[in-house]
Amino acid sequence: MRRSDFVSLCLLVAAPVAAEDLTVVSWGGAYEAAQRHAIIDPYARQTGQTVTVAEYDGSWAALEARGAEDGWDVIDMLSDQARVACARGLLLEMTPRSLFSSETLEDFTPFGPDRCAVPQNAYARVMAFDDRAFAGVKPTRIEDFFDTDRFPGPRAIQRSPDGILEWALLAEGVPPEQVYGLLSTDRGLRLAFRKLGTIRDDIIWWEDPAEPADMLADGRAVMAAGFNGRFFDIAQRGRAPIDIVWDGRIIGIEVWAIAASTKAPDAARAFIVHATQPASMARFATQIPYGPTRVSAFNRIGINPQTGVPMRAYLPNAPQHGGRALVRDSGWYANTDKLRQRRFSKWLDWAE
Amino acid sequence: MRMLVLTGIALTAGSAASLAAIALVELVSLLNTGLLVAPKARVQWESLPWLVATTTVLVPTLGGLIVGLVHKHLSPAQRPLGPPDVIEAVQFHRPLPGLRSGLVSTGTAALSLGAGASVGQYGPMVYLGAIFGSFAHRLRLGVPNLASIAIGCGVAAAISTAFNAPIAGVLFAHEVVLRHYATRAFAPVTVASVTGYVIANVIFERPALFRIESPGITHGYEFALVAVLGLVVAMAAILFMRLLLAVGPTLARWIKWPELRTAMAGLAVGLTALALPDVLGIGTSTLRFATIDGAFGLGEVIVLICAKTVLTALCIGAGFSGGAFSPSLLIGSLIGVFFWTLASGVAGVPSSGAAIYAISGMMGFASAVIGAPLTCILIVFELTRNYDVTIAAMVAVVFSNLLSHRAFGRSLFDVQLARRGIDFSLGRDRAHFAALKVVDYLQPDAVTAAAEDAAQDVSDRLQARGWREAFVLDTDGTLVGVFTPGAQGTATRVGSDVGPARLVFHDTTDLAEAMERLRGFVGDAVPVVSQENGTYLGAVSEADLVSAWLDEGVRLRREENAAI
Numbered sequence: 020m021r022r023s024d025f026v027s028l029c030l031l032v033a034a035p036v037a038a039e040d041l042t043v044v045s046w047g048g049a050y051e052a053a054q055r056h057a058i059i060d061p062y063a064r065q066t067g068q069t070v071t072v073a074e075y076d077g078s079w080a081a082l083e084a085r086g087a088e089d090g091w092d093v094i095d096m097l098s099d100q101a102r103v104a105c106a107r108g109l110l111l112e113m114t115p116r117s118l119f120s121s122e123t124l125e126d127f128t129p130f131g132p133d134r135c136a137v138p139q140n141a142y143a144r145v146m147a148f149d150d151r152a153f154a155g156v157k158p159t160r161i162e163d164f165f166d167t168d169r170f171p172g173p174r175a176i177q178r179s180p181d182g183i184l185e186w187a188l189l190a191e192g193v194p195p196e197q198v199y200g201l202l203s204t205d206r207g208l209r210l211a212f213r214k215l216g217t218i219r220d221d222i223i224w225w226e227d228p229a230e231p232a233d234m235l236a237d238g239r240a241v242m243a244a245g246f247n248g249r250f251f252d253i254a255q256r257g258r259a260p261i262d263i264v265w266d267g268r269i270i271g272i273e274v275w276a277i278a279a280s281t282k283a284p285d286a287a288r289a290f291i292v293h294a295t296q297p298a299s300m301a302r303f304a305t306q307i308p309y310g311p312t313r314v315s316a317f318n319r320i321g322i323n324p325q326t327g328v329p330m331r332a333y334l335p336n337a338p339q340h341g342g343r344a345l346v347r348d349s350g351w352y353a354n355t356d357k358l359r360q361r362r363f364s365k366w367l368d369w370a371e
Numbered sequence: 372m373r374m375l376v377l378t379g380i381a382l383t384a385g386s387a388a389s390l391a392a393i394a395l396v397e398l399v400s401l402l403n404t405g406l407l408v409a410p411k412a413r414v415q416w417e418s419l420p421w422l423v424a425t426t427t428v429l430v431p432t433l434g435g436l437i438v439g440l441v442h443k444h445l446s447p448a449q450r451p452l453g454p455p456d457v458i459e460a461v462q463f464h465r466p467l468p469g470l471r472s473g474l475v476s477t478g479t480a481a482l483s484l485g486a487g488a489s490v491g492q493y494g495p496m497v498y499l500g501a502i503f504g505s506f507a508h509r510l511r512l513g514v515p516n517l518a519s520i521a522i523g524c525g526v527a528a529a530i531s532t533a534f535n536a537p538i539a540g541v542l543f544a545h546e547v548v549l550r551h552y553a554t555r556a557f558a559p560v561t562v563a564s565v566t567g568y569v570i571a572n573v574i575f576e577r578p579a580l581f582r583i584e585s586p587g588i589t590h591g592y593e594f595a596l597v598a599v600l601g602l603v604v605a606m607a608a609i610l611f612m613r614l615l616l617a618v619g620p621t622l623a624r625w626i627k628w629p630e631l632r633t634a635m636a637g638l639a640v641g642l643t644a645l646a647l648p649d650v651l652g653i654g655t656s657t658l659r660f661a662t663i664d665g666a667f668g669l670g671e672v673i674v675l676i677c678a679k680t681v682l683t684a685l686c687i688g689a690g691f692s693g694g695a696f697s698p699s700l701l702i703g704s705l706i707g708v709f710f711w712t713l714a715s716g717v718a719g720v721p722s723s724g725a726a727i728y729a730i731s732g733m734m735g736f737a738s739a740v741i742g743a744p745l746t747c748i749l750i751v752f753e754l755t756r757n758y759d760v761t762i763a764a765m766v767a768v769v770f771s772n773l774l775s776h777r778a779f780g781r782s783l784f785d786v787q788l789a790r791r792g793i794d795f796s797l798g799r800d801r802a803h804f805a806a807l808k809v810v811d812y813l814q815p816d817a818v819t820a821a822a823e824d825a826a827q828d829v830s831d832r833l834q835a836r837g838w839r840e841a842f843v844l845d846t847d848g849t850l851v852g853v854f855t856p857g858a859q860g861t862a863t864r865v866g867s868d869v870g871p872a873r874l875v876f877h878d879t880t881d882l883a884e885a886m887e888r889l890r891g892f893v894g895d896a897v898p899v900v901s902q903e904n905g906t907y908l909g910a911v912s913e914a915d916l917v918s919a920w921l922d923e924g925v926r927l928r929r930e931e932n933a934a935i
Contacts, residue, residue: 200409200411200656204649207410210663
């Protein structure tokens, strides 16, 4: 822990928050277990506070419906959901400068805290393949996902426009920094759907994020678009030889935010400062392959206690991965939801 | 010492120009987002179509109105400034048009580009770079032609920053602005260009404005196709430039208020953009689409080429501040796509994809417009780092230049300058000689006489001053002829012995023309008269003209061959 961080943490913790209790809301499952182990339990031990963990579906609508009633304080959100929630006044505003030193603010990657949210970890939508399906040359680029001649077989894709449109343009040779700009035009969407159309007979749709890894494991698909954590899980538990292609990974950011209705704002802020220490982030990333959002945390990431795997290689935003990477544009996502859904349904009608 | 001065100037002008270029790009992108010109900003308001449609029409129109008003009321030059002004200042070692005009022009360029007018950003960037270089005009550091070199530095850094292409930056400054390769200029310009590159890439880590990845060329005959494409884009470029030059004067005749001209051009852009949003602004995304196979249908691409050509000519002609280079890149690449669609789609010739043709067309068109073939070839090389693509683009560029140079002129800039009386078509020397007027070399002691003067008196006066001919004037001071004592015999009055002047110069006659006409002239002086009313202004001696010619020649040789 840097000294400046330590000082700010002490100040926040020493304030009259000692007796307060805190409700942290997260997603459940292995993710939440890792969070408890790496972040929540150490915080409770250090401060003597009682921290309750609640579960929700990740949407801002759930926050609006249940936040005040259930006494939510700190919420784990996707950054685009946090952006909408912030605009709707559901989140408590904070001043990043008062929580973190300027060195710390510069340490955040790919972006720092804003008025409602502090980045906590990075996940990625990646392409994975079943190693058994390709005896010789293995897929290495996003282009290969759309190349059914060289790499024949079914592809597992989420039944939603998320992620696949970006990949379609990357496969057309569009550089990552132009992808969202081009997808904002009618022509860009047309081209993306045209590319998707070239593999339409090989698509097998999934809706539950757990499915793509299973589909690879049981041979229903040879390639899949899905979240890196799920693929890691299946591969490490020895269920299937799944390999991840990091080229074209779309990195999404999870943030911590505070409910506007909180009764314990000081404790909530103290919790967030604690949770975004490099040590906390590193502890979390050794449990589950969600990368830290602070540069200095990467040097601390070691071996997964359950599997004994060195975790750094599996983090989506690890600096050593080559290839193209795209940071999910949460503002764009938040504002183009209807348009993308509409165009996607239209395409589905045509394709099926 | 000179080395230190030049390096210091190069580093200062280079970094200032580079930072300013980055700032300009950022400002334009900010405006594009705020004013709903950028596709990414437009799509976010997609649920409110009336809002997008209203801003699409209003933003360029009001932008045009403001640009026109600002030029009219705040800029002493009353017009946008660009590369031709830079070339003129550098070539004749004059100061740039006032700083205030330059800053206003840069500001209106940011507004024009920000509001989505169909103009380019490189012209304003070049001018902005030149402004920083021109501050050296005030320095007295004992280096000849320092201001011109410093302006070259600023220009090179701006181009190098904009394209992430330091070699192209150096070449552009020499090919278009300085027009010579003296070590004294080449060294600092290179330093400035590298400075721009370092600032853009190492310090700010900015992506190139246009990144191209290309697979290379698979069939040998495609080089021939690309050569034909070069000729096609040259024809289009000539049409574009002629249109652009014609629109300005025509509009000025039709619409008296300059601010209404720009507003009208903006309105035309806005209305077209309702159906064809690709015409708005610099068109970065359209440029990208051109490199993707089949992104445009044949009909679509034809409509887009026509619309972009007409709107760009209209916007620049009407007085929006901005260059012709970025629109040229776009139009050229669309013509490349059109050509590729015909060749591969309609005629069924196997090819290596649209990207090669888009890039070749882009550079062929742009090099004809800015008259910088080497720069364009190098830009492709530095952007793609692909040898095959560069060679293809090179073929297109030379064929395009062959035709456009023959049928139009070396570049849009040169033709614009020629219309201001500065003609580079026969080279730099000729333009410099043409800038010197014979009227500046008048001999004060040339002998004049009236018709009724006594021949003997005049003859004595001539002898006293060492001249052989006197110029005979009537009472209005108009030249009547030449009196040469002893030529005709023994007349007593000058009037009866006046011969016609064999050679007469006007006050508009320049040194280049004078030297041409002096061929075969025998005599010691040539009278100079006013073109308007024939009034005698004085006489120039042949010896003075020859000296002036030699001096200017030596000065140019010195500038072009200066070591340090």
